[in-house]
Amino acid sequence: MIEVKNLTKSFGDKTVLQDISGTFEQGKTNLIIGASGSGKSVMLKNIVGLFKPDSGEILYNGRNFVNADRDTKTDIRREIGMLFQGGALFDSMNVEQNVKFPLDVLTKMPEDEKLDRVNTMLKKVKLENTNKRMPSEISGGMQKRVGIARALVNSSKYLFCDEPNSGLDPMTSIKIDQLLAEITDEYQITTVIVTHDMNSVMEIGEYILFISNSKKLWEGTSSDIIHSGVQELDEFVFANKLMRKVKAMNG
Ligand SMILES: Nc1ncnc2c1ncn2[C@@H]1O[C@H](COP(=O)(O)OP(=O)(O)OP(=O)(O)O)[C@@H](O)[C@H]1O
Numbered sequence: 384m385i386e387v388k389n390l391t392k393s394f395g396d397k398t399v400l401q402d403i404s405g406t407f408e409q410g411k412t413n414l415i416i417g418a419s420g421s422g423k424s425v426m427l428k429n430i431v432g433l434f435k436p437d438s439g440e441i442l443y444n445g446r447n448f449v450n451a452d453r454d455t456k457t458d459i460r461r462e463i464g465m466l467f468q469g470g471a472l473f474d475s476m477n478v479e480q481n482v483k484f485p486l487d488v489l490t491k492m493p494e495d496e497k498l499d500r501v502n503t504m505l506k507k508v509k510l511e512n513t514n515k516r517m518p519s520e521i522s523g524g525m526q527k528r529v530g531i532a533r534a535l536v537n538s539s540k541y542l543f544c545d546e547p548n549s550g551l552d553p554m555t556s557i558k559i560d561q562l563l564a565e566i567t568d569e570y571q572i573t574t575v576i577v578t579h580d581m582n583s584v585m586e587i588g589e590y591i592l593f594i595s596n597s598k599k600l601w602e603g604t605s606s607d608i609i610h611s612g613v614q615e616l617d618e619f620v621f622a623n624k625l626m627r628k629v630k631a632m633n634g
Pocket residue numbers: 394399417418419420421422423424425426579
């Protein structure tokens with residue numbers, strides 16, 4: 384579980400996040416949503432320690448991350464897996480080398496054990512037998528799967544994904560979402576996904592935190608979202624025609 388308490392972050396005189404709190408539970412797919420520029424990525428970066436909050440606390444299973452000593456910070460960082468926008472694979476490394484990379488830099492595991500882990504993860508993301516292919520030789524959806532395998536290969540407890548569907552067609556996006564939800568449940572990890580994809584929201588949003596104008600305006604589940612009564616959220620959710628039809632059908 385990750386608890387965000389009263390998170391505030393400014394750049395110069397521009398406040399990007401103002402007093403935001405939320406709880407991301409273990410075994411759930413938690414989404415941070417909001418319009419472009421609303422502060423989603425900045426929030427993610429504060430949670431993983433790439434930015435330091437001006438004030439507020441981030442607790443990883445009760446451990447305070449922001450003011451932790453060096454050893455605790457290192458311990459928590461080792462438990463974090465990240466799926467970056469676009470997959471961010473190393474172009475010069477094949478699939479196997481990409482997935483093995485965290486084990487090479489973070490562990491002293493024997494090589495055969497590393498390869499076992501890599502193959503287990505590749506099977507999990509349905510990419511067995513692609514070990515020797517280069518990133519340029521596989522599709523965008525497959526690259527995302529490799530990114531997921533790499534993020535989790537070191538038994539991560541927390542998985543962060545920044546726009547995991549960017550650049551993917553709708554069908555492939557749904558498959559990636561379903562894979563993330565399946566893995567979250569199976570490994571009981573705490574998954575936090577930044578997205579503005581309404582398909583993802585409806586498909587896998589077990590907990591949703593909505594940011595607008597630097598504040599949390601709403602939190603809830605995908606089944607509550609169409610009845611939030613929050614104007615800014617309605618504008619976000621019902622920007623597309625299909626969602627407007629869904630609302631009309633549900634009264
Ligand atoms: N390092 C930085 N220095 C100054 N301002 C920043 C920095 N990073 C982000 N910002 C500002 O913070 C605001 C929120 O940006 P952020 O990237 O979090 O938006 P977002 O909700 O993730 O948008 P998108 O969906 O387009 O990625 C923007 O106005 C951006 O210009």
